[in-house]
Amino acid sequence: DGGITQSPKYLFRKEGQNVTLSCEQNLNHDAMYWYRQDPGQGLRLIYYSQIVNDFQKGDIAEGYSVSREKKESFPLTVTSAQKNPTAFYLCASSPPAGSGANVLTFGAGSRLTVL
Amino acid sequence: KQEVTQIPAALSVPEGENLVLNCSFTDSAIYNLQWFRQDPGKGLTSLLLIQSSQREQTSGRLNASLDKSSGRSTLYIAASQPGDSATYLCAVTPNDYKLSFGAGTTVTVRA
Numbered sequence: 001d002g003g004i005t006q007s008p009k010y011l012f013r014k015e016g017q018n019v020t021l022s023c024e025q026n027l028n029h030d031a032m033y034w035y036r037q038d039p040g041q042g043l044r045l046i047y048y049s050q051i052v053n054d055f056q057k058g059d060i061a062e063g064y065s066v067s068r069e070k071k072e073s074f075p076l077t078v079t080s081a082q083k084n085p086t087a088f089y090l091c092a093s094s095p096p097a098g099s100g101a102n103v104l105t106f107g108a109g110s111r112l113t114v115l
Numbered sequence: 116k117q118e119v120t121q122i123p124a125a126l127s128v129p130e131g132e133n134l135v136l137n138c139s140f141t142d143s144a145i146y147n148l149q150w151f152r153q154d155p156g157k158g159l160t161s162l163l164l165i166q167s168s169q170r171e172q173t174s175g176r177l178n179a180s181l182d183k184s185s186g187r188s189t190l191y192i193a194a195s196q197p198g199d200s201a202t203y204l205c206a207v208t209p210n211d212y213k214l215s216f217g218a219g220t221t222v223t224v225r226a
Contacts, residue, residue, distance in 0.1 A: 004158075006158075033214075035216075040124070040218060041218050042119060042204070042215070042216035042217050042218045042219070043159075043204070043206075043214075043216040044216075045213055045214070048213065058213065088156075090158055090159065092159075103149070103161055103164055104149070104159070104161065104206075104214065105161070106151075106158035106159040106160070107158050108157055108158045109156070109157065109158050111156070
């Protein structure tokens with residue numbers, strides 16, 4: 001079955017540590033996204049990528065980094081510079097722009113807790 | 116900057132009652148609007164997508180309407196069931212494909 005796999009599902013981090021969240025898709029989608037979800041708030045866009053080897057900052061990119069070396073993979077690194085990293089992180093993908101719809105497919109999410 | 120608002124934040128209804136969920140947005144220059152469902156601790160599942168040229172979309176017991184000029188969308192769920200209990204989020208897509216999400220409405224359907 002086609003879909004998006006995020007790992008790990010739960011992650012605990014000590015202050016000052018970098019952590020990397022994995023996102024893999026087998027939908028052959030060009031675009032991939034990372035969102036952060038906090039209680040009582042809408043999803044906020046961290047980074048997005050429309051093609052391999054290219055990505056753009058979203059609304060809350062500070063303290064995060066990404067790479068897009070392969071079409072299928074879009075890992076997110078939460079660096080020690082992110083002051084409040086405890087949150088639920090969601091990865092998504094969508095077909096190419098102009099394909100007739102921008103339906104996002106989401107992964108199951110990764111919950112990061114800073115101890 | 117696009118602002119998306121969903122009111123109420125939470126809703127509790129008895130089984131069988133029809134659900135009406137509201138979504139409003141500030142900038143009418145949108146490409147489409149989507150409704151998603153999110154179960155606790157899970158990712159989002161797309162329910163309906165309405166293109167900017169459409170007025171409504173239907174899927175089973177779900178019907179979503181879109182009024183771009185007034186910046187509103189409504190999701191109707193007919194004959195609610197306990198399995199409909201979840202958080203429902205709407206998202207609008209501007210022309211640059213960076214979706215803006217509302218905070219969601221958490222629905223509880225009481226058996």
